[in-house]
Amino acid sequence: xxxxxxxxxxxxxxxxIVFTNIYSQYENSFFDNDKYEETIDSSHIQFHFDNMSxxxxxxxxxxxxxxxxxxxxxxxxxxxxxxNDKAQIYGGINLRYDFGNPEIRSIEPYFKFTYNxxxxxxxxxxxxxxxxxxxxxxxxxxxxxxxxxxxxxGLQITKPGKVLSYDxxxxxxxxxxxxxxxxxxxxxxxxxxxxxxxxxxxxxxxxAQGITVHSAGEIDVNSSPNSVEYNFTYGLEYTHFFxxxxxxxxxxxxxxxEDRSNSKVHGxxxxxxxxxxxxxxxxxxxxxxxxxxxxxxxxxxxxxxxHSTGIKxxxxxxxxxxxxxxxxxxxxxxxxxxxxLNRLGFNYNVHPNKLDxxxxxxxxxxxxGKKKKVTMY
Numbered sequence: 001x002x003x004x005x006x007x008x009x010x011x012x013x014x015x016x017i018v019f020t021n022i023y024s025q026y027e028n029s030f031f032d033n034d035k036y037e038e039t040i041d042s043s044h045i046q047f048h049f050d051n052m053s054x055x056x057x058x059x060x061x062x063x064x065x066x067x068x069x070x071x072x073x074x075x076x077x078x079x080x081x082x083x084n085d086k087a088q089i090y091g092g093i094n095l096r097y098d099f100g101n102p103e104i105r106s107i108e109p110y111f112k113f114t115y116n117x118x119x120x121x122x123x124x125x126x127x128x129x130x131x132x133x134x135x136x137x138x139x140x141x142x143x144x145x146x147x148x149x150x151x152x153x154g155l156q157i158t159k160p161g162k163v164l165s166y167d168x169x170x171x172x173x174x175x176x177x178x179x180x181x182x183x184x185x186x187x188x189x190x191x192x193x194x195x196x197x198x199x200x201x202x203x204x205x206x207x208a209q210g211i212t213v214h215s216a217g218e219i220d221v222n223s224s225p226n227s228v229e230y231n232f233t234y235g236l237e238y239t240h241f242f243x244x245x246x247x248x249x250x251x252x253x254x255x256x257x258e259d260r261s262n263s264k265v266h267g268x269x270x271x272x273x274x275x276x277x278x279x280x281x282x283x284x285x286x287x288x289x290x291x292x293x294x295x296x297x298x299x300x301x302x303x304x305x306x307h308s309t310g311i312k313x314x315x316x317x318x319x320x321x322x323x324x325x326x327x328x329x330x331x332x333x334x335x336x337x338x339x340x341l342n343r344l345g346f347n348y349n350v351h352p353n354k355l356d357x358x359x360x361x362x363x364x365x366x367x368x369g370k371k372k373k374v375t376m377y
Contacts, residue, residue, distance in 0.1 A: 025277060026286055026329055027249075028132040030341050031146045036366040037090070039116070040082045047369035048092070050076040054147055055361040061354040062347075063318060064310035070147050072098035078110050081374070088114045090127075094151060110151065124156040128169055135167070135191055139255050139273055139292070139299050139306040140211050140231045152187070166192040176220050183217045183224055187301060200241060207235040207253070213300040227261035229300045233275075251277040257298045266309055267317065271296035273306065286329040294321045305347060305356065322350035327358075337366040 029035065031052075040046055053073040060067035078092020090112040096105045111126040130152040131145050152171035159166050167190065174185040189211040197204035210232035215224075235253035242248070257271040273294030280287045296308050296319050304310040309317045327345035334340055340363050347356040 025138050025279070025290060026288060026327065026343065027279070027281065028135075028146075030331060030339065030362065030364065031132045033127070033129045033131070033133055033151070035364075036337055036368065037080070037088075039085055039088060040080060040371050042082055042084045043374055044082050044371045045374050046080045046371045048076075048078050048080060048090075049367040050074075050078075051363075051365045053363040056144070056147065056358070057360075058356070058358045060305070060312075060356040062305075062349040062356050063316075063352065063354070064307050064313050064321075065304040065356075066310075066312045067356070068144065070098060070144075071100070072096065072105070074147075074150065076110055086116050086118075088116075090114075094127075096147075096150075108151070120159060120161070122158045122160070124158075126153060128152040128154060128156045128171065129158075130156065130169060130171065134169070134189060136189070136209055136211065137233060137235070137253055137255065137275055137277075138303045139275060139294075139297065140189075140209055140233060140302045142299075142301060142303045144303070145301075154186075162198050163195055164193070165195075166190065174215075176217050178219045180217070180220045181222055183215045183220055183222050183226070185213070185215045188212045188214075202241070203237075203239040205237040205239075207233075207237055207251075209233045209235070211301050225261065225263040227259075227263075227265050229265060229298070230256075230258040230260065231299050231302060232256050235275075237277075246280075246282045249277070249279040249281070251275075253277070255294075255297065255299075257296075259298075265300070266298050267315065268296045268298070268308075271298055271308065273297040273321075284331050286327075286331075288325075288327040288329070290323070290325040290327075292321065292323040292325075295319055297321070320351065324348045324350070337368070339364050 051073060055071045057069045058067035074094060074096045076092060076094045078090050081089050090110065092110045093107060094110045095107050098105050113125045115123045131150055134141060154170045154172045156169040169189055171187040173187055174182065176182060176184040190209065192208045194206040195203060212228065212230050214228045216226040233253045233255040235251055237251040240248045253275040255273040255275060259265055259269055271294065273292060276291040278289060292306055294306065294308065296317065298307050308319060308321060309315065325345060325347040327343060329341065329343040331339060331341045343360040345358040
């Protein structure tokens with residue numbers, strides 16, 4: 001029997017303070033969907049072109065995930081129109097092409113309506129500011145989705161703030177119609193931060209995250225049973241800012257899995273995991289390590305690397321997982337709105353004695369045309 005031990009998280013965190021050779025998951029603002037978007041003057045229109053090229057190779061020797069290789073690019077031309085200083089609308093297309101494939105992998109509409117500062121909240125309808133921008137820990141949200149499933153579609157409400165901030169959303173992932181051969185599926189999540197200390201030198205945060213993946217349907221002809229799976233986590237995060245170029249980030253999270261489906265998706269009802277994090281950022285570099293300890297943990301929307309069973313091992317269940325990861329990232333601005341990101345990661349699986357390696361290169365370029373006044377009749 002595996003018992004969750006909150007003291008173990010504290011012990012891991014203290015060890016990471018004393019032994020500064022342990023770090024964890026990246027700061028991912030490079031991938032923010034609205035990284036280069038800003039409010040423009042009322043009744044103005046502006047053209048955007050966003051490009052992200054990627055070469056991500058994951059060589060996994062452990063027993064759960066097979067790993068993958070993605071090399072290609074995403075291209076997104078779109079226009080922005082401003083109703084006023086609070087309401088903006090964006091429309092265009094997002095195209096994904098993988099090298100070595102004669103066909104375009106996907107073309108989907110990009111549509112987003114934003115309404116800011118509504119009772120101190122911001123609202124997004126359509127293509128959400130999501131994926132890695134939600135800031136979820138990797139056991140809850142798969143890192144690869146920034147390539148394979150970059151734009152969620154639905155409704156998002158965020159509250160910025162120095163003391164309290166949060167992000168809540170629903171992503172309607174799979175729509176169905178009468179006699180469709182599949183279930184509909186939606187994903188709902190939240191990420192809440194309470195910051196009792198937040199100043200120029202120190203930031204202390206209490207964090208709660210959760211995500212629900214629900215698959216069902218009443219008008220489809222799919223024989224698969226309905227399912228509902230939950231992940232949620234509670235964490236304590238601390239950041240110390242040495243100066244404007246260097247900071248230290250330390251965190252511990254307790255992550256949980258529950259399957260409330262009548263027929264269990266993976267044959268288990270619940271699981272638990274513990275994630276220890278420490279990250280040092282210095283100028284353009286990030287140095288990171290993570291420690292993961294779990295029992296029968298699954299994350300339907302999370303990275304398989306942390307699971308107890310996956311595409312490589314299913315239906316075999318590896319109840320206990322222990323992983324120590326080391327990573328380094330380098331981000332450099334080449335030109336105006338042209339940024340290159342390089343990352344190299346190692347994940348050591350304690351049982352069995354296996355090493356997983358991830359090599360990543362990204363190039364992001366964003367072009368903005370001149371703002372033009374539009375006269376409406």
